[in-house]
Amino acid sequence: MATRQEEARQAREAKLDELHDKLTGAVERLVTGDDWADALRCAARFRSRSFNNVLLTWEQHLAAFEQGRVPEPFPTYVAGYKQWQQLGRQVGKGQAGYQILAPVTGRFASANPSDPASWRRLNRGEKPKPGETVRSKMVGVRPAYVWDVSQTTGDPLPKKPEPRLLTGEAPEGLREGLARRIGSEGFELLWVPHEGMIGGAIGLTNFETRQVAVRENMPDAAQVKTEGHELAHVLMHGPDQEEARQHRGIGEVEAESVALMIGAAHGMDTSEYTIPYVAGWATAVDGKNPVEVVQAAGERIRKTAIDILDQLDTIQVSDGTPPGLDRDTQRQPPERGVARAAPAVEPEEARPERAGRGL
Incomplete structure (x- = not known):
């Protein structure tokens, strides 16, 4: 029984x-x-x-x-x-x-924290031994x-307080905040007059020259949205990120998704911008289930957006x-x-x- x-x-x-x-x-x-x-x-x-x-x-x-x-x-x-x-x-x-x-968290103790094998789990109510370091970690x-x-x-x-925006207007302080973050990552931000200067693109991130370029001949909100898109590339798609670089669709969807989250957190209407059909890039990753790809990408996108949002001094929803x-x-x-x-x-x-x- x-x-x-x-x-x-x-x-x-x-x-x-x-x-x-x-x-x-x-x-x-x-x-x-x-x-x-x-x-x-x-x-x-x-x-x-x-x-x-x-x-x-x-x-x-x-x-x-x-x-x-x-x-x-x-x-x-x-x-x-x-x-x-x-x-x-x-x-x-x-x-x-x-x-x-x-x-579900558990408490672990170790007398030698630098040795991963030294950590032992404490039972309910059990106290650590003298000199032991105690940490909690997720166990389920x-x-x-x-x-x-x-x-x-x-x-x-x-x-x-909630952000209030006019059509085409960018949230107060967002342009400057994103620019500071791009600079702190060691990239130079360039505002270019038109797309002809960056191969017809809206924005461009160059890891070799460590420059981010955004065109100026579009509404303020679109410029700032693109600034967030390129910052996502800086944070997520460097030379060491092979998978995203091999599958350009993944990188573009991730960057646009981060930009959408940044905008949504500031009350921006990004409905005019489109994101590529998810199934197309999810199925392009060899040897991986599309469901697993989308699930992992969603959390990766969320964490990147939070990392950016938490460092901004702006009014957010x-x-x-x-x-x-x-x-x-x-x-x-x-x-x-x-x-x-x-x-x-x-x-x-x-x-x-x-x-x-x-x-």
Whole structure:
């Protein structure tokens, strides 16, 4: 007869299998459909979460919209059950949460941190020996739940500043911020009068001369978007990045995707710009499954965009964390997936490890 702990483990494994199927389905639709730009806009909105969890949240929210359970097709702010309670809001009765993958962490100790083989995992409650260094690291994932603000009621959220742009206008400070980052990478930024000076291109990155050129005969927003595109090339497609250089389509999609995320994080409308059909470049990588290629590229794009955005002194749209909620408070145990009449304490699943914020 299975023990309660074994039953809990089996239930978690079943949920993880379900999440894996949902994630695979979401990525397959990206490969074969035209939702890549929408996925990236969602990733820009929820850039503190992994590309996998962005896709999981987006897909489940879209399903809820199609079922009439939420008013908009895109989520706006998401948080856990207790987090919404901290903000004076309550998840509506019967509202199903969106399953995501939360990291499971373990504590490790070593008396010789420079030796990878010396690290040992500490048991629950175990203290390190004198002189040992302690570090936490991710050892697995487990299912957790979040809800969109539209699934909650209660106190209004604090207002956060949001960028406001006119047509063709670039966000304040973005041009200068991107230019500083290009310079810090050891590249010279050149603003050229017209495309004839760079072979008919909109922008050009030259790793031999270490120069980035952007043409000026286009709207301000287009110039800055191109500046972000070329910066992505600088960060992602140097001489040591053989795969992207061998498959030019991958490099161009990655760079344009980073530029789209940077723009979306500043409220820019990039709908007039197109991204090559994802299936075309995903299937061009020999020996790799297109689903795996797109999944890996999405996370790589997200991390590059965050690296750029975090160093900019500009007003950006929210990263999906509800205003008024400290990011540190997002580190919480998994929560059940359907809200009932509000209990004093929301039940938690049995957990052998502490689960952190969603990946």
